[in-house]
Amino acid sequence: MKKILHIQRSDTPHWVGDGFPVRTIFTYQDLAPHMSPFLLMDYAGPVEFTPSEHRRGVGEHPHRGFETVTIVYSGEVEHRDSSGGGGLIKAGDVQWMTAASGLVHEEKHGADFAKNGGLFEMVQLWVNLPKKDKMNKPRYQGIRNSDIPEVLLQGGKLRVIAGSYLATKGPAITHSEMNLWDMRLAKGSKNIFSVPEGHTASVFVLSGSIKLNEDKTVGAAELALMETAGQTFEIEALEDTKMLFLGGAPLNEPIVGYGPFVMNSQMEIRQAFDDFESGKMGRL
Ligand code: MN
Secondary structure (H helix, E strand, O other): OOOEEEEEEOOOOEEEOOOEEEEEEEEHHHHHHHHOOEEEEEEEEEEEEOOOOOOOEEEEEEEEOEEEEEEEEEOEEEEEEOOOOEEEEEOOOEEEEEOOOOEEEEEEEOHHHHHHOEEEEEEEEEEEOOHHHOOOOOEEEEEOHHHOOEEEEOOEEEEEEEOEEOOEEOOOOOOOOEEEEEEEEOOOOEEEEEOOOOOEEEEEEEEOEEEEOOOEEEEOOEEEEEOOOOOEEEEEEOOOEEEEEEEEOOOOOOOEEEOOEEEOOHHHHHHHHHHHHOOOOOOO
16 A cells, blocks of 8 residues: 655635635645646635626736646636637536647636636646657647546546546546546545556545545545555545545656746746747737
8 A cells, every 4th residue: 555645735725816716735846756747736716706797817827848737626717828729618627738838828717607606616737748848839638528438436436537547548648647537435435546656646635535545534625645656545435525636657857947837947947938028939
């Protein structure tokens, strides 16, 4: 069984633009070696928005060197970027945006959601790119709820967003080996999972609570990370639980980030600022 290294929680929310009240659950500044290739997780909501004529969100801003992966649990997010990518994603959908060499984008609530209001809940992950792929052309994958295969567990289900679970493969095209599973577990269920030796592995509980490896209790808005050694972990749901599993082959490359850019060296960060300011990442 994999050993549990640490349980992390953040209760200090901040706003991203005027649309996303988020808690930053981890960043590469604190947990880089244990989370690779994942760089950051923002957990937005759950929060109730009142109907509004104004579409809330975050305006035009750049990214370079990684991917943003947005998982919508409730509400609607609309995206538009300077490479021509974009779309509306709703509950159960996932947007996998590869910024790579750079783009500018905006992220807003969907028009219908803004007009009607309602419950909003979303996770946004930043996923690192291997050095060799950081300057690739940007790409946008709009992954529909119906594109994501679902596997039955003992007292639950698991949706494979990226990577695989047993013989079931997820739809996301990735640049390195990783597994991203959206899981729902009924109270009292117990399942053992297996991942490749040497992979990072962590679980994030959105709601409910679990007992991990017959050892630690992990509750809502908490992330538990495990060591890379070993292949199995066990989850017992103490309540009906909604959670995310993240794991992958660590990239083992230097991480140098500043604001919306994550590269391998200071020089590349300076270049990213120059390229953004001179319009090389495009405009909306
Ligand atoms: Mn962004």
